[in-house]
Amino acid sequence: MKSLHLLWRKSVNVVMLTLTGVAALAVVSILFLILGYLVYNGGRSLNWDFFTRLPKPVGETGGGMANAIVGSMKLLLLAALMGLPVGLMAGVYLAEFGGKAFSFVIRYTTDLLNGVPSIVIGIFAYALAVLPVKHFSTLAGGVALGIMVIPITVRSTEEFLRAVPGSLREGAMALGANKWRTIATVVLPAASGGIITGMLLSLARVAGETAPLLFTAFSNRFWSPGWHQPIASLPVMIFTYAIAPYDDWHRQAWAAGLVLLTLVLVANLGCRLVLSRRGDIRSV
């Protein structure tokens, strides 16, 4: 009787261990499946033309996505200019100045904003920046992505500022620095590695956003000079090309996917490298 019970307990243990292990393995293999599939399909169709040529007219094979690569970068630049300063400042406020109640409200709102579906943010940007001027534009796409950048930047900035030991603030105050001086000359530099990482990660995240761009930046098969015309971007091109009925377009969609993923991975690894180099978030 007793040994039977023991056997039962042992087998439950083994079964659960296996189940959790398989689930963990599945997580890893999904990522590697995606990666492998992208590299296999995208790598084959990646060539110099892809980076330097405009898309060819429908029916002709070849061409590239140079305009979409530049377009994605222009959109990200706008998003960074609009979203990062606001996110940084709000993060500083939360970590350094905020009172209890007001901070709670801001923090909660930020988390809600972070959870707003990207398509909804797209509609908002559409109403804000497309409807009044009655045409799609780079600017409208930048607004949509800029809004999405804010909440991630706020929270990561706040976290990294909080990780700066209070003794550093005291040290600066004791030397006669006022609060802002302390933040600007000691606290922010001490947390700069982490804050920059958070910013890059937030940009990397919105780099792959498609939904909010569909009705803000739209797309473009040509170059889009200035900021007031529709502009191509990698994610929207992937969408358009992947559902098109041409094999050549499918191959290019894979290639675009690979380029996008590489950009995000490089940003990610770059951040980690910077962080480990500086290693400046240290409890003193």
Next chain:
Amino acid sequence: MASATRGESAMAAKLAPQVPKMDSTPVRSPQDPPVRFQVSGFNFFYGPKQAVFGLSLKIPANKITALIGPSGCGKSTFLRTLNRMNETVRNARFAGEILLDGQDILRMDVVGLRHRVGMVFQRPNPFPKSIYDNVAYGLRINGYQGRLDDLVEHSLRRAALWEEVKDQLRKSALALSGGQQQRLCIARALAVDPEVLLLDEPCSALDPVTTAKIEELAFHLKESCTIVIVTHNMQQAARVSDYTAFMLDGRLIEHAETSKLFTTPSDPRTEAYITGRFG
């Protein structure tokens, strides 16, 4: 003591290229040493909780005054009021009067006060910057226009750290050992040429050899500075200080010359504490 004249000469000393200050101390007489801080009727509250009760004492200039007492007796609270560091604590307030050279510290500009009253904390807290930038920090935020190099060297020499770091001023201060970091923090505080240096258990995170260095340093510094040191280590108080104040449960029990307090304490509670019967 004419406080206005003192204030002006202190300003002048800050603007002039720095030399160790010798003339800042008023003429002293052996019976009645000149007073730097005069504290009367000092009460301190954290919200509804009172931490210090009716403390009155005089801190003599160019001497080392040690504050001893068990944890929670209010000695750190008192120390941190002398340069108004407690102001950042929520709900903290105090009643009573603290005069620095005859001037009410509450009426002084807090930045000016902290120039004159430097502080070194329990655990070394160098900024994650280079050694040089750490020492230059206080000068830079005050917009000092002179030659930083000389002042940085001078401050590091005063903190007895120059010989060890002179070839690596651009290295991160975080690469230094704990004792070096603490001396760097002292150099950082000395760079703005304070009249008073507050030391809040400066050796509690350090080994005995390093502690000895810091104590020796304090001994030399009192020529140019008034030093107030909070310590849990009674041997340390006995070794370095000229005067000792013993606090218990937020009250000043006894304040006397160190040699007297440790040999012939007048209060039985002081005797019980210094002989290790409690605390």
